[in-house]
Amino acid sequence: MKEWFIRGCVIVSSVLLYVLFWYNTLKPIELTVGVYAGSYWGTSVGNMYQVLDKAIRIYEEEHPGVKVRYVSGIGKDDYSEWLAEQFMKGTGPDLFFVLPEDFSLLAYTGALYPLDDTIRQDEAFDLSCYYEACKNAGQMAGRQYALPYESVPTLMFVNKSLLEEYGINMPSHSWTWDDFYRICSQITEASAEGSKEKAYGVYNYSWTDMLYANDAVLFSEDGKKCYLGNLKVRDAVLFDQKLRELNNGYTVTARDFDSGRVAFRPFLFSDYKVYQPYPWRVKKYSNFEWDCVEMPAGPSGSNVCEIESTLIGMNSRTRHKEMVWDLMKLLSADEDLQKEMFSSSVGLSPLIAVAEDREVLDRLFQGVPGDKAIDREVIHDIMNTGVAAPRFRRYSQAKIMAESAVDSALESGKALENYLTSSQHDINILLGA
Amino acid sequence: MESRKLQKRILYAMMLVNLFVIMYYVIVCTVSKSVICEMNMAYAFLSNSGCIPHDTFTLCRDLLIYYGALCALILAKEDIYDENILNRVLICAGEMALSLIVVRTLNFYYSGIALLVLADLLYYENKKVPRVFFIVLQVLEFVIGNDAILSYFDNNIQFSSYLSGFDPMVRSWIIVAESLMTFTNILLFLLFVLTMIIRQKAENSRILRLNMALSGKNAELHEANVKLQEYSETIKRMTEIEERNRLAREIHDTLGHALTGIVVSADAGKILFDAAPEEAKARFDVIGQTARQGLEDVRRSIRALRPDALESHDLESALEKMIENFRETTGADIRYAQEAGKLLLAQDEEVTVYRIVQEGMTNAIRHGEATQINLIIDRKDRNLRVRIFDNGVGMQGKKTGFGLNYMKERVELLKGTLRYGNREDGSRGFFLEAEIPVRGVNPETEIPKGSVGL
Known part of the structure; x- marks a missing residue:
């Protein structure tokens, strides 16, 4: 009796499993994509859906029987929470766009599938088609978790009209901190003496923005160590302090900048791309002439800027890894689609071949008047020397700690060296925990 | 259970x-x-x-x-x-x-x-x-x-x-429910272990009870054993009595019958002696015949029992006596060699050896018409070996007599072997060889230690 019962159970369950399996094979494969609306870099242009729709069309033609679906209308600000909810509920999309600040969370929680093996097995694909910094943006702890989709370097905005007013030439792309400081002090001092409206050197340029240009890193690659006490970091902090002292305690505001009374500010390439050519040119900063140059080089470094990249990742729980990989490659590494993205969106393509494509660049900057400060050579230079921000679990926390430590060190006026060293120790404890 | x-x-x-x-x-x-x-x-x-x-x-x-x-x-x-x-x-x-x-x-x-x-x-x-x-x-x-x-x-x-x-409220209820269920599980486990301990205790006391019952049975068994021994003693005594009765009957049937016949015939002979001497002569023939018949019957009866000679002598002297008698009555040349040391044998072994020698010599004279008989008793390994060979006509045909079969049975009863046949060394005559694994004490082991020349 009992034996029969057990046998019956085994037979019934195997039949059920078979039916379930059979049913699953009958169902058409449906891939889901997680995507945000608009642009990550907050400019009003840039449409994610346009490129994605085209990619889906191409993909579905190449893969008959596979449907790709996405939920539209999720704003960039809600996207992180939306994605986290999907993963909580177990309905995480098979493929999803990853915002730079979410990357490390999604990688260490295991939401992202490590791609190293897939890349190794795919002979048609080579990571060297991307710029180093773009590729690195998808790496954590030595593993490639995501592919770059769109990249935006940080440049230095130059108020050409203000410089002309004080008889200063437009700085070259290979300028240094000393050049930068000279121009700032010249403007500040001249405006203080004269009867003209007060002008300032720089807005929103802090020591953390200076680090890369001085060949300094705040954290080790694996995120286990902080280098706040390092000499190159201290140089950046001191330079920051020196620049602040020029303003005699005055904090430069966005208003000052918008009204054309500030010479410099760190500026995203995305903004440059949108506001430099017509018709957007007239919308913003229209009361003065402006352009962008590379970041000034510190005493120990060169003209290196930070490059931010949005990424595409694969859900580690997807059941169709190969198909998702094909779609990922299409979105990230297909030159035609990337050209489309480069043309319609605000960023640069992480693909070397697309970002430096003359045809696309000419079309993009045809509305830029006068001498173009940003051309193919500059893009080549910026993208090849640029670096990606560190990616590890407690990065944002550790960065805030370091910033507040420096702020209070500067305010207290204590011996900077000791203060930074002891703060470094505190941060190391956090990172080690 | x-x-x-x-x-x-x-x-x-x-x-x-x-x-x-x-x-x-x-x-x-x-x-x-x-x-x-x-x-x-x-x-x-x-x-x-x-x-x-x-x-x-x-x-x-x-x-x-x-x-x-x-x-x-x-x-x-x-x-x-x-x-x-x-x-x-x-x-x-x-x-x-x-x-x-x-x-x-x-x-x-x-x-x-x-x-x-x-x-x-x-x-x-x-x-x-x-x-x-x-x-x-x-x-x-x-x-x-x-x-x-x-x-x-x-x-x-x-x-x-x-x-x-x-909510904190909901949270605490969840924790309460969780603890309740977990504790139910632990409680059930404790109950399980408790039942097991109780069961094992019951089992132990059951084993103890069984042990006690077993030792009671053991005592009973011992008693039964003693009774059985007593019973076997009784049987032995009864067998002896029966044997004695049988002997009495045998004597009565054989010797009594013959003697009666002889007495009757002798009386008749005495009366007829003068009147009809021829008739009387015939009577004497009958007497002789009856006496011989009786003698034969007596011999047969006695043969079934232990040889007389063994009763009064040890095996060695019994054998010597028999051989001496044989020499005198048959005039055969009997060469006897006893190389087995002291013969300390059990009763049945003694009888067997005695019978082998007796039957063997009788056969040699009766069937082999031998004039010379060699008898050697020695040891081979742990066995006692009796060898008899003669210069007679040997075995004619394959037919073995009643005597040899009887001998064989006796030897095999003692787990020994008996071989016989015409002599294999080319000479004329018959040979017979018996090997008996004797249980009796080997005399060599009884030699005083000091004299062993190792």
């Missing part, structure tokens, strides 16, 4: 309780996840817990499969558990592995399943399986299979993180 049934029921109850607990955790986690999503806390939850929670469907399915397999194994154990030690170890190891997988799948929120398996291990007592090893492993699983401890080694979401999504 009643308690064993009870234990089984407790085991089933534990299975059910554990299923409830597992489902409870799954439900709490699922509800918590949707609450957290509702509160837009998903991102914060992920960055705090550091990993993505299991999908409810997958978790449910995996848990049911693994736990179902574990329960099926426990239920089927009664049928598939056999004497094969490898099978037993494999089944126990399988149960433990499954329980570990279930606990692992449940992120170590609950390790009470280890108690279920532990109870099952205890239910099937057997000393052969490395039980202590398994029990220690299960206890370890129960004690350290706990997310608070294992979260140090494994990147897992602790159960308490899920609770963070609820």
Whole structure:
């Protein structure tokens, strides 16, 4: 009796499993994509859906029987929470766009599938088609978790009209901190003496923005160590302090900048791309002439800027890894689609071949008047020397700690060296925990 | 046996309780996840817990499969558990592995399943399986299979993180329910162990009772043995009496009959002696015949008994006496060599040796018409060997007489061997060789130690 019962159970369950399996094979494969609306870099242009729709069309033609679906209308600000909810509920999309600040969370929680093996097995694909910094943006702890989709370097905005007013030439792309400081002090001092409206050197340029240009890193690659006490970091902090002292305690505001009374500010390439050519040119900063140059080089470094990249990742729980990989490659590494993205969106393509494509660049900057400060050579230079921000679990926390430590060190006026060293120790404890 | 049934029921109850607990955790986690999503806390939850929670469907399915397999194994154990030690170890190891997988799948929120398996291990007592090893492993699983401890080694979401999504009030109720269920499981396990202890005590006292009964039976058996010995003594005495009666009857039947005939014939002869001398002569012939017949009968009767000579002499002198008599009556040349040392034999062995020599010599004279007989008694290995060979006509044809068969039977009774036939050394004559494994004491072992020349 009992034996029969057990046998019956085994037979019934195997039949059920078979039916379930059979049913699953009958169902058409449906891939889901997680995507945000608009642009990550907050400019009003840039449409994610346009490129994605085209990619889906191409993909579905190449893969008959596979449907790709996405939920539209999720704003960039809600996207992180939306994605986290999907993963909580177990309905995480098979493929999803990853915002730079979410990357490390999604990688260490295991939401992202490590791609190293897939890349190794795919002979048609080579990571060297991307710029180093773009590729690195998808790496954590030595593993490639995501592919770059769109990249935006940080440049230095130059108020050409203000410089002309004080008889200063437009700085070259290979300028240094000393050049930068000279121009700032010249403007500040001249405006203080004269009867003209007060002008300032720089807005929103802090020591953390200076680090890369001085060949300094705040954290080790694996995120286990902080280098706040390092000499190159201290140089950046001191330079920051020196620049602040020029303003005699005055904090430069966005208003000052918008009204054309500030010479410099760190500026995203995305903004440059949108506001430099017509018709957007007239919308913003229209009361003065402006352009962008590379970041000034510190005493120990060169003209290196930070490059931010949005990424595409694969859900580690997807059941169709190969198909998702094909779609990922299409979105990230297909030159035609990337050209489309480069043309319609605000960023640069992480693909070397697309970002430096003359045809696309000419079309993009045809509305830029006068001498173009940003051309193919500059893009080549910026993208090849640029670096990606560190990616590890407690990065944002550790960065805030370091910033507040420096702020209070500067305010207290204590011996900077000791203060930074002891703060470094505190941060190391956090990172080690 | 009643308690064993009870234990089984407790085991089933534990299975059910554990299923409830597992489902409870799954439900709490699922509800918590949707609450957290509702509160837009998903991102914060992920960055705090550091990993993505299991999908409810997958978790449910995996848990049911693994736990179902574990329960099926426990239920089927009664049928598939056999004497094969490898099978037993494999089944126990399988149960433990499954329980570990279930606990692992449940992120170590609950390790009470280890108690279920532990109870099952205890239910099937057997000393052969490395039980202590398994029990220690299960206890370890129960004690350290706990997310608070294992979260140090494994990147897992602790159960308490899920609770963070609820109101403090709801949270405390969840914890109360959790504790109640966990304690029910522990209570059931305690009950199980208690029943087992009681059962074992009962078993022990039963064994004690059985032991006492056994020793009583032993005494009875001893008594019966003594009685049996007494009985055999009685039988022996009765046999002796019977034998004596038989002898009396034999004497009466044979000697009595013959003597009567002789007496009658002698009386008749005396009367007829003068009147009819011829008739009287015939009577004397009858007397002689009857006497000879009687003598023959007596001989036959006596032959069935122990030789007279052995009764009054030891074997050696009995043999010598017989040989001497034989020499005188037959005039044959008998050469006798006794090289076996002192002959210390058991009674039946003595009789056999005596009979062999007697029959052998008689045969040599009667059938072989021999004039010379050689008789050698010696030892070969541990056996006593009797060899007789003569210069007679040897064996004519293959027919063996009654005497030889009789001799053979006697030797074989003592587990010895008898060989006979025409002499093999080419000379004329018959030979006979008997080897008897004697039980009697070997005289060589009785030689005083000092004289052994080693």
